[in-house]
Amino acid sequence: MSSTQHILSIKGLEKSYGSLHVLKGIDLDINAGEVVALIGPSGSGKSTLIRCLNVMETRSGGDILFKGNPIGHKFKGRDGKLGIGELRRNVGMVFQHFNLFPHKTVIENVTEGPIVVLKEDKTKAEAHAMELLASVGLAEKRDSYPSQLSGGQKQRVAIARALAMKPEVMLFDEVTSALDPELVGEVLNVVRKLADDGMTMVIVTHEMAFAADVADRVLFLDEGKVAVQGTAAEVIHNPQQERLKGFLARYHA
Amino acid sequence: MYSWDFYPILQSTDLLLHGLWLTFEYAAGSIFFGIIIGLIACYCRLSRYKVLNAIARIYLELFRCTPLLVQVLWFYYAFPMLIGINIDNQVAAILALSLYVGSFYAEIFRGGVKAVDSGQHEAASALAMSQSQLMWRIIVPQAGKKMLPAFINQSVIQVKNTSLASVISVAELSYMAAVVNGETYRPLESYSTVAILYFILIFPLTQFADRFEKYLARFD
Numbered sequence: 001m002s003s004t005q006h007i008l009s010i011k012g013l014e015k016s017y018g019s020l021h022v023l024k025g026i027d028l029d030i031n032a033g034e035v036v037a038l039i040g041p042s043g044s045g046k047s048t049l050i051r052c053l054n055v056m057e058t059r060s061g062g063d064i065l066f067k068g069n070p071i072g073h074k075f076k077g078r079d080g081k082l083g084i085g086e087l088r089r090n091v092g093m094v095f096q097h098f099n100l101f102p103h104k105t106v107i108e109n110v111t112e113g114p115i116v117v118l119k120e121d122k123t124k125a126e127a128h129a130m131e132l133l134a135s136v137g138l139a140e141k142r143d144s145y146p147s148q149l150s151g152g153q154k155q156r157v158a159i160a161r162a163l164a165m166k167p168e169v170m171l172f173d174e175v176t177s178a179l180d181p182e183l184v185g186e187v188l189n190v191v192r193k194l195a196d197d198g199m200t201m202v203i204v205t206h207e208m209a210f211a212a213d214v215a216d217r218v219l220f221l222d223e224g225k226v227a228v229q230g231t232a233a234e235v236i237h238n239p240q241q242e243r244l245k246g247f248l249a250r251y252h253a
Numbered sequence: 254m255y256s257w258d259f260y261p262i263l264q265s266t267d268l269l270l271h272g273l274w275l276t277f278e279y280a281a282g283s284i285f286f287g288i289i290i291g292l293i294a295c296y297c298r299l300s301r302y303k304v305l306n307a308i309a310r311i312y313l314e315l316f317r318c319t320p321l322l323v324q325v326l327w328f329y330y331a332f333p334m335l336i337g338i339n340i341d342n343q344v345a346a347i348l349a350l351s352l353y354v355g356s357f358y359a360e361i362f363r364g365g366v367k368a369v370d371s372g373q374h375e376a377a378s379a380l381a382m383s384q385s386q387l388m389w390r391i392i393v394p395q396a397g398k399k400m401l402p403a404f405i406n407q408s409v410i411q412v413k414n415t416s417l418a419s420v421i422s423v424a425e426l427s428y429m430a431a432v433v434n435g436e437t438y439r440p441l442e443s444y445s446t447v448a449i450l451y452f453i454l455i456f457p458l459t460q461f462a463d464r465f466e467k468y469l470a471r472f473d
Contacts, residue, residue, distance in 0.1 A: 056375055075383060079300075099376035103394050113380035116390060155433035165380060 007200055008053065008169055014061035015048050015224075022048045025062070030169070030202065035195050037211035037232075038204045040221035041247055046204045049221065050173050051091055053202060054091045055084045066090065067168040082173070083124050086123040089117065090164030096174040098154040100146040106133065106157050107142040113165045116180045125164070136190050150185030159190055171195065172203040208251040212236040261437035262446050265429075272429030273450050279425055280454075283350035284408055290351060291358025291359040298363050309359070313337050316356035322417050324349040329421045340437045346418035354411045361407060365400030366392060405462035426450060 006029040015023040022045045030036055051057040064071045064087075072081030099224050108131035111219065120128075130251040132247065133139045136156040148166040148224040153205055155175055162170060172191060188210050195201060195214045205211050211218060211232065218235040220228040220243075228235055228244050239245045262269075297309035316324065329345040332338050340348075369392050377387035419428035430447040434440045 054379060056378065085381045085383065088379060093379040095372060095375065095379075096371050100371035100375070101371070101373065101391055103398070113382070113391070116386055161376075162379070238279045 002097055006030055006065075007067060009065040009068075009131045010062060010097055011065070013052060013059055013064070014047070015052060016060045017058060019041045021057075022031065022224050023052070023064070025225060026224075028219070028226070030200060032168075032200055033198045034217065035199075035215045037215035037218045038202065038221060039085060039116040039206075039208065039211060039218060039235075039247075041229075044221040044240055045224040047173055050171050050202055050204050053169075053171055054088050054092070054093055057067065065073070089165060090165035090167055091169045091171060093173065094155070094158050094175050096177050098146075098151070098158045098178075100161070101141050102146050105143050105145055106149070109146070110161045110164045112120075113161065118165065127166055129160070129243035131201055132163050133157070135158050135193075137186075150183060151179045154184045155179065155187045156190055159187075159194075163194075169202070170207070172201065174204050174206065176205070178233055204227045206251070208248065220247070223249075256418075257442060258439065259442050259446070261439055262433060262442045263419055265433045265436065268429050268433055269446065269450065270425070272424060272426035272447075273454065276412070276415050276426040276451075278348065278455065279350060279418060279423070280412040282347055283354055283415070286347070286351035287354035287358050287411070290355030293361040294355060294359035295366070299366065312352075312358055313356045316353050321349065321414055322420060323419050324353055325421060328425055333339060336413055342418075342421040342423050345421060346415075346423045350366070350418065351412070353414070354407065357405070357407050361400050361403045362396070364403070365396035368399045369395045392456065399465055401462070401469065405459065409455055409458060412458070413451065462467045 007233045008030040010026060013023050013028075018179075026045075027050060028036070038049060040046045048057055052059050055064070058072055058073065064213070066082055066087050066177055070080075070084045072078060072083060072088050075083055075085045075212040077083035080180065096143070101112065104112065107126060107129050109178060111120075111122070111125040114125040114128065115122055130139060130142065133142060136159060138153060138156055138160070141149060141153065143158070149157065159175075176187050179187065188207065190202070191201070192210075192214055201214075203211065213232075215232050217229065218232050219226050220235055220241075222243055228239070229247070235244070235250065239248055294312060297305040298311075298313070300306055325346060328340075328349045329342060331372045332340045332345070373391055373395065374387065377391040382390070396470055415425055416427035418425055419431070422428065424432075430443050433446075434443040437443060
């Protein structure tokens with residue numbers, strides 16, 4: 001395996017819901033340590049795209065490769081293809097609506113994956129979970145239930161929960177869209193810190209200033225295709241295309 | 254003005270207590286088997302396999318859409334007449350009661366599973382949990398909480414439904430009420446006593462359910 005190999009690649013990705021063609025042949029190679037931001041109007045397919053990356057959505061066509069290994073359609077790998085389970089162990093995801101487990105405490109939420117999936121020892125999993133909770137500023141909430149947390153706190157726990165699996169890639173699907181404006185900053189700070197630490201990330205976001213700040217590469221999706229791609233400076237600060245200009249004008253980025 | 258006299262009833266206390274015990278046994282037994290049947294039927298209903306799904310549907314609709322009284326009588330007469338096996342009235346009663354309540358439980362369980370937010374399924378999947386891990390660790394505990402009121406409600410109805418076993422001479426509480434009435438000619442006292450005994454059996458159940466529901470909801 002060469003050092004220049006892409007950590008996650010998609011080739012000719014297609015997705016349809018019945019007659020609705022959402023993704024129309026997307027190609028994307030993500031390098032280790034790279035931060036890729038997906039922007040675009042609603043319905044452009046950016047959420048569908050990121051959800052295909054860990055097979056939350058089943059693709060209609062095309063290939064997904066993790067470190068050069070094609071991903072199959074089954075939970076377990078077979079016929080030379082990597083299983084979806086294997087992929088998800090290495091690719092963490094954070095959702096718009098947090099989706100914390102309401103019947104488990106904060107620390108149980110964070111240790112659930114390592115203990116159940118990675119078969120980690122409970123003491124070890126809890127020690128790691130406490131480090132992660134401390135890094136998102138929520139160590140003192142370890143025994144709280146999700147219902148006792150604010151939206152921003154819930155989302156930070158959700159990030160810690162995904163990181164507890166020690167993923168090589170993190171997917172962020174509009175993680176601040178359900179938050180009150182004053183809580184957005186605390187979550188973005190955590191994501192920014194991860195970017196600084198060199199985590200490979202794909203981020204779907206409506207926060208243009210944030211995307212411009214953290215992303216190495218920005219993709220503008222429009223009608224199921226990558227319409228524009230480039231550095232933040234090129235795409236967000238100096239747009240050339242009319243569609244993109246029109247889209248960005250709404251954000252005063 | 255009617256003059257109440259419970260003295261003759263008190264002399265039949267042993268009969269009534271025996272009936273009460275049998276009612277408890279039939280209720281507990283049919284609820285126990287009903288849960289197992291309900292879980293299996295619910296699993297089939299949620300399954301991707303069309304055959305399992307169809308079998309579960311047929312079972313559910315047959316038992317939900319016919320009266321329990323008819324089912325009890327049917328099981329009692331059907332086995333000897335159709336396959337030449339004599340089953341005693343107790344077996345026929347527990348069979349009918351269990352299958353009947355199981356059909357309702359199955360739909361209650363299914364409703365509980367469906368009521369869990371799809372985001373829970375996604376979050377557990379994203380952690381690379383297998384289907385059975387996410388079902389048992391994430392979905393079922395939350396579904397259990399959501400379906401508890403309906404489950405208790407159906408179980409309370411089930412305790413009372415055991416009285417229908419009296420039509421095939423199972424000597425449970427209602428049957429004993431008729432026996433005591435026959436001996437004492439005191440229908441009002443006989444049935445009042447039996448009503449009180451049913452109440453004593455069921456009231457703690459509803460109280461426990463209320464408390465348990467509050468306990469489960471403490472962090473909602």
